[in-house]
Amino acid sequence: MTKEPRPAAPPTSPGRRDPGGADTSPPSCLTPLSSLVLHPPLTLDRETSLGEAAARMVEAQVSAVLVGEATRPEGIITERDITRLVAEHRGMAHARPLGRVMRGGVVTIGEGSTTGEAVLRMAEHGIRHLLVVSGEGTPRGILEERDLLSGDTASPFAVASAIDTSTDATALGMAHETLHRLIRRYTSEGIAAVRLGRIVAGLRDRLVTRAAHLALQTMPTPPPSPFAVGVLGSHARREQFFATDQDVALVLSDASGDIPPDAVAAWFARFGEALAQMLVHAGLPPCPHGIMPSSPAWRRTMRSWRTVVDGACRTPDAPAVVTLSILADLRGLNDGFDLCPRLTDHLCHRLATTSLPLRLMGREAVRHAPKLGMFNRLPVIRDGKDGEYIDLKRCGLFTLMQGARALALERAGASVSGNASHNDAAGRGITSPSDTASRLAALRQCGIPGGELGDDIAHAWDVLLGLRLRGQVAHEAHAQPVDRQQKGPSWATEAMMTDEKALHDATGTTSLVMAAAPSSGGTSPAKATKGGGSALLDVGALAPLEREGLRRCLIVVDTFASWLEHRFGLHLIG
Secondary structure (H helix, E strand, C coil), X not given: CCCCCCCCCCCCXXXXXXXXXXXXXXXXXXXXXXXXXXXXXXXXCCCCEHHHHHHHHHHHCCCEEEEECXXXXXXXXXXXXXXXXXXXXXXXXXXXXXXXXXXXXXCEEECCCEHHHHHHHHHHHCCCEEEEECCCCCEEEEEEHHHHHCXXXXXXXXXXXXXXXXXXXXXXXXXXXXXXXXXXXXXXXXCCHHXXXXXXXXXXXXXXXXXXXHHHHCCCCCCCCCEEEEXXXXXXXXXXXXXXXXCEEEEECCCCCCCCHHHHHHHHHHHHHHHHHHHHHCCCCCCCCCCCCCCHHHEEEHHHHHHHHHXXXXXXXXXXXXXXXXXXXXXXXXXXXXXXXXXXXXXXXXXXXCCHHHHHHHHHXXXXXXXXXXXXXXXXXXXXXXXXXXXXXXXXXXXXXXHHHHHHHHHHHHHHCCCCCCCHHHHCCCCCCCCHHHHHHHHHHCCCCCCHHHHHHHHHHHHXXXXXXXXXXXXXXXXXXXXXXXXXXXXXXXXXXXXXXXXHHHHCCCCHHHHCCCCCCCCCHHHHCCCXXXXXXXXXXXXXXXXXXXXXXXXXXXXXXXXXXXXXXXHHCC
């Protein structure tokens, strides 16, 4: 397929940090780092004392120092590190050598990258400094968080700071609303939807983590066992923008000591309810299908979760396929005991022993391939007033997302099937990453699918996700507040099946999840766009080249569906 040329990036107005200390306008997220005035790196050897390093930092007016050789730094010390070390060790901290207190592994970024990419890199690693390097890896300067903030209240770091300093759900909600302004701004500046999705997910991760921290403060006693808060759905896949609800689960460790199981269950039931209510007040409404920490079905011990997975693999009916698909995207937040990776790794080990669940996942991807009309006309919905709309999630994105998920699980299962023992450590993290773009990239490296189709699929995903984002931003701009309490089926069921009868005919059972979901048949565009969750796009607002590009992308999706049908042998299971 011949790809459409990508739209030219809008002109940027690079913000620079004046050497004298004055800040100008904040840089655009598309500003190349090479256009910024960076702080020259200050490098000291491992034997330099912390006290001397602090003096040198004050003299150079920098907030971080590299440790090791100038061309190959081994670690970094920041002013925050020094403050922490002095608080911990008092007067003894002054004489400690940098080699013993530095943070190893300096995170770098190429000088050809943009400020938007720098924001993402910092957010992903939870740091405030990046070492900017040349194409050859030579250090060019240190980029600080403040260089990107410049007083902008809608920057990722300003939103992150507002979240981290929130003392109640109301403050969290205000920070969450600021996130919407950030989405609109970055969309107007042309940042790719995949990159923006990762930034948004990083901030929502912080919001959920902070909500859990505040919920813990309401509990009368400490947790009776280790646990992890896990996110699911489009949030877990880093593909969520405006529309959101709670897709949150709890994974509890089986190690609760001498505390009775009933007492453990009661404590986490109370905590799950507190966390769910905290998220509601912070702007994340309840999931209409109960995928939230207050639901016992989504708050389980590791042993119980494994039992769920084992049962779903043994009897892969429609609800089981939905459950396995949901858990395949599970991503833990501050999961120090790796509970969530261990659960998804167990899922992969089980799928390696049976092929039917994966084939059924593949079938769902094929079922929702776009039904193009004669001469490959777009599958539009008409509103009776010459308006034409297309549901990008149902008619394109879901097939790519579900297909990539099934293939990634198949690949992960193949990678562990040769292991003689079911060792958690051996397979830790084999399902990572969980976002569709990264899954597609990893599959392409393995030649799945081979040839140009793999490139075309990745391009189609980028284009369709970007169009969906544009549609949501346009919807928000019409001053119609998002009614999240009235949004349609959640991510797990909205596109999983649009016809309950087809589901029953295919599997011999009716999904309990879908039975609770409102029917999508005959939904008007006006109603379907309410809440921003259905991803309807006004086709009439597209330029002719964009419309043709959309048509070509949907042809690619249809080709991918045919490839999946052959890959999973779907003709053999009806």
